[in-house]
Amino acid sequence: MSATYAIAALVRQGRGFVNDFNGVATQMLPFYPGISALGLSPGGVICCVVPRAGNEKSIGFNQLEDIAQNKEARRARDTGKLTLAGPLQLVQGGLGVVGRLPIFLSTGQDAQVFWGFSYVTLRFPQALESARLEMLRERGYAYELWRKNPETGERQRIEAWKPEALHDPVGRDLELPNGAWTLSLAPTRGWVQRSGLMLEGLVGTAFSALLAYLAWLLYAMRVRDLELEALVAQRTSEILATQRHLEATISAIPDLMFEVDLDGRYYSTHSPREDWLTRPSKDLLGRTVHDAMPKAQADRVLQALQEAHAQGWSVGAQICLPLEMGERWFELSVARKALAEGEAPRFVVISRDVTDNKRAEEKVRQLAHYDALTGLPNRSLLADRCHQALGAAQRQGQCVALVFLDLDHFKNINDALGHRVGDALLCAVSQRLAGLLREQDTIARLGGDEFILVLPDTDAVGAAHVAEKLLRAADQPFDIDAHELVITPSMGIAVYPQDGQDFDALSRCADAAMYHAKQSGRNHYRFFTAEMQARSDRSLLLENALRRALERNQLYLHYQPQVCVASGAILGAEALLRWEHPELGRVSPAEFIPVAESSGMILPIGDWVLQTATRQLREWLDQGYAISLYTSPSRP
Secondary structure, X not given: OOHHHHHHHHHHHOOOOOXXXXXXXXXXXHHOOOOXXXXXXXXXXXXXXXXXXXXXXXXXXXXXXXXXXHHHHHHHHHHOXXXXXXXXXXXXXXXXXXXXXXXXXEOOOOOEEEEEEEEEEEEOXXXXXXXXXXXXHHOOEEEEEXXXXXXXXXXXXXXXXXXXXOOOOEEEEEEEOOEEEEEXXXXXXXXXXXXXXXXXXXXXXXXXXXXXXXXXHHHHHHHHHHHHHHHHHHHHHHHHHHHHHHHHHHHOOOOEEEEEEOOOEEEEEEOOOHHHOOOOHHHHOOOEHHHXXXXXXXXXXXXXXXXXXXXXXXXXXXXXXXXXOXXXXXXXXXXXXXXXXXXXXXXXXXXXEOHHHHHHHXXXXXXXXEOOOOOOEOHHHHHHHHHHHHHHHHHHOXXXXXXXXXXXXXXXXXXXXXXXXXXXXXXXXXXXXXHOOOOOOEEEEEEOOEEEEEEEOOOHHHHHHHHHHHXXXXXXXXXXXXXXXXXXXXXXXXXXXXXXXXXXXXXXHHHHHHHHHHHOOOOOEEEOOHHHHHHHHHHHHHHHHHOOOOOOOOXXXXXXXXXOOOOOOEEEEEEEEEEEEOOOEEEOHHHXXXXXXXXXXXXXXXXXXXXXXXXXXXXXXXXXXXXXXXXXXXXX
């Protein structure tokens, strides 16, 4: 029974808590071969027992309330002394005795309060093996170990061998906590009178030997108790040092840490910041994740627990919690704890605040897919959404309209009022245009004053309706920094599938239609036609060829003389630019001069014309012709 004192010392030293009780009790059991179980019952209710296997049914058993055991349990509590109850039918099955030692904790004011019991369980017949009762049987003696029930006074047999042979037995009382046990003994063949004194001497000798052995056994157990107490003290000191080190390590962790079961019920918490919790940490204990957070987030946590239960760990799950300080994102790392066989699974959950990372990711995504000035989708996101719209239209047999929109004379606003006003105007235009579209529509800024609209499930009639809405909206002035500004759009429209099968083809067609709208007077919209495509292709071809025409000597000047009608004398000559392409043939100035002007090639071509005409003039002057050179003031 001395094991109960060692356990009680641990409880008092830990002020009601024994760290790693399973490990300590497991090391103690080999020192007490007659004990089958060691346990604690705070408040009289069994909370832990070693070994757990075979004793599961005892968990939660209330020793102070059970009808069969409450009297002796209450007597132990009220007297403050170790008591031995039994033999009795154990809750976990079988017959045995239970030794209970009441534990009282000091309140710090010379008062003590009842904490609970440390107890040991001895099962029969294993508990009596160390008494070596079989030696009596080997020597031909019948015996019976019995006691009087302290409640009823009835004789209660504990162990016996051939009790029917006990005629005129001799007995010895063994004093035990809460009562005495009696060992009765008699020869199996009965007492023989002629040698009665000799037999009585033998019996006395046997009893003396047995009592001597029991005395030696008690002494040996006391020695082991002292060794065990020293070992327990050393072990406790090591455990406390390890516990302090562990607590210091955990306190240094900046993340939230919880111990939960498979149902998400909290058993312990570590919280460096209470404002990261949906409720105070002390209120979480005993509750589940569904009590502490919204359902969607709680379900995500349970999924991570199930994953960790299946494979031992889970990482990467993220949840967003609404807190008083605003929404915060947390990433979960879950690991399954190593537990003894038969114990319910437990998990350690580390919850790391990744809000700053999420915001940085969102910023990167914003920069990668949205225009920095207006917040509209950029070309990359526009192409993705257009691809999705075209895929849906192909599956459902629908049309998709793409509108290319350019602001007329926007450069004049930047030049006159500055880029700050121009940027503010672009933002205001973007907001107004976006407000006129449906939720499934997309408006994107390509750069400068160019915009593209993708209109899913929209044919030519619907696209024209949208374009007219945009024109009417543009008629309303914009108030920018005390300036009342009116800006008009020119729009080109292409429709899937007739004008193109992908985003690039449709955007080229809409772009060509937009330029046709500008050439037609601006502030209007035009649908793409095949003629526009041909004209656009021809213009692109001429522009590319014109850029190499100078270095390949394809340009030349044709001089048209000016003749005096009266005298017939040559007064001067007009230099006319001509282009002879080896494949395109002679290209009309009316066709290539506008291309040169729009592409910026007019400046180097004008310089070449002036240099060529000047050299020709020098030759004519050397030949005796009096000719003057004039240049047009309108030349770029």
